[in-house]
Amino acid sequence: MADEVRQHMLECEARTWLRNGxxxxxxxxxLTLMIANRRGQVSAERLIEEMRRQWRRRSEWLN
Known part of the structure; x- marks a missing residue:
């Protein structure tokens, strides 16, 4: 359950950054530099990868 919640939060954050340009x-x-400075390089890379996944799926959530 906790993993599902974390994944959902990551997806939401990725979509938010994409919506913000x-x-x-x-x-x-x-963004990578900013996130890496706050949370570490691994977290930044995870977020950027999720942003790429969300970009491919943007027709499902972007209105």
């Missing part, structure tokens, strides 16, 4: 290489690099 973090969808170009420059903005992704900026």
């Amino acid at each position: 973090y969808n170009t290489p420059e903005r992704i690099q900026e």
Whole structure:
């Protein structure tokens, strides 16, 4: 159950960053640095990977 909640939170965060315009290489690099400074490199990479997954699925959630 806890893993499902964490995954859902990660998906929501990834969608939020995408909605806020973090969808170009420059903005992704900026976000990666910001997240890595706060939470570590592994967390930043996990978020960016989830953002890529959400970008491919954006027609399902983007209105």
